[in-house]
Amino acid sequence: MSLPCLPFSPACELNQDPILAVLRHWLAEGSLAQPLRVLEVGSGSGQHAVHMARHLSGLHWQPSELPENLEGLAARIATEGCQGLAPGARIEPPLVLDVVNPDWPSGPWDAVFSANTAHIMPAAAVPGLLDGSARVLGPGGLLLLYGPFRYGTAHTAASNAAFDAHLRSLDPAMGVRDAHELTCQALAVGLVAQDDVAMPANNRLLVFRRGEEPGA
Numbered sequence: 001m002s003l004p005c006l007p008f009s010p011a012c013e014l015n016q017d018p019i020l021a022v023l024r025h026w027l028a029e030g031s032l033a034q035p036l037r038v039l040e041v042g043s044g045s046g047q048h049a050v051h052m053a054r055h056l057s058g059l060h061w062q063p064s065e066l067p068e069n070l071e072g073l074a075a076r077i078a079t080e081g082c083q084g085l086a087p088g089a090r091i092e093p094p095l096v097l098d099v100v101n102p103d104w105p106s107g108p109w110d111a112v113f114s115a116n117t118a119h120i121m122p123a124a125a126v127p128g129l130l131d132g133s134a135r136v137l138g139p140g141g142l143l144l145l146y147g148p149f150r151y152g153t154a155h156t157a158a159s160n161a162a163f164d165a166h167l168r169s170l171d172p173a174m175g176v177r178d179a180h181e182l183t184c185q186a187l188a189v190g191l192v193a194q195d196d197v198a199m200p201a202n203n204r205l206l207v208f209r210r211g212e213e214p215g216a
Contacts, residue, residue: 006079007072011116012047015200019048019115019146020055022197022205026142027056027111035060035088039109039136041097041129042117044069046076049091053081058088062105064097099128108138115146118182119164122173127185134189134210143191143208146199149179157202179206 027036035058043049043063053061065073073094081091095105099121112133118126133143148160155161155176164176183193183206191208199205 006076007045009045009047011201012045012051015115015146015203016048016051018199019205020052022199022207023052023111023113023144024056026144026195026207027059036111037107037109038062038111038113039105039107040064041099041112041114041133042066042120043073043094044116046073046081046094048113048115049077050080053085053089053091055086056089057086059086060090060092062092062109063094064105065094066098067096070094070096099132100125102132104132104136107136107141109136109141110138111142111144112137113144113146118145118147118149118177119167120174122171123175123177124173126177126182130182130186130191131189134186134191137191137210139210141210142194143186143210145182145206145208147203148176149182149204149206150176151179156204160202179204182206183208 037060039062040049041064043065046063049061049063053059063073063077077091077094097104114129118129137143148163155164160176167174179196186208190211192211194209195207197205
């Protein structure tokens with residue numbers, strides 16, 4: 001019996017180990033108890049879900065995607081999501097999640113993770129990503145956002161500036177987001193900036209922690 005043709009992201013293949021190192025620091029070696037319940041927003045090909053569950057013990061990973069992207073993600077989880085996982089780790093069947101819809105998977109989650117989504121979703125949807133994460137995270141829970149970010153009008157590399165221009169040419173609502181603006185928006189819903197980690201290929205990983213009460 002032939003295996004299904006699974007979606008594949010070269011970017012995921014290149015960045016999954018650096019991302020794993022940051023998640024291992026903040027989750028496995030942090031103050032959060034096992035099992036670690038992580039909601040991934042915009043799981044895409046599912047490669048991150050599989051890779052993290054293969055390396056982080058006690059990880060319970062919940063993938064999610066928009067309805068039109070769910071089929072390929074579900075195929076990968078069904079094919080690879082039950083083999084070779086770390087002790088106590090598991091990957092749940094993927095769920096439909098649109099960040100602008102208030103009906104998010106019920107928490108509390110220990111962490112919300114999202115890679116390469118903020119610059120693709122419309123600018124008006126980014127506050128929904130932050131607000132939804134704050135609502136479903138437990139006290140002390142973490143929001144981890146990976147991708148390219150700028151700082152005011154300054155890009156971290158010429159390639160990111162070119163990428164930003166390309167995205168905006170496709171849709172003016174897309175574009176590389178301002179990390180300073182994100183930090184202010186996050187703080188308004190009770191997510192306090194904890195770290196801003198330099199990653200390969202001129203990307204960053206922004207870490208926020210939820211306070212005792214969302215918006216507090």
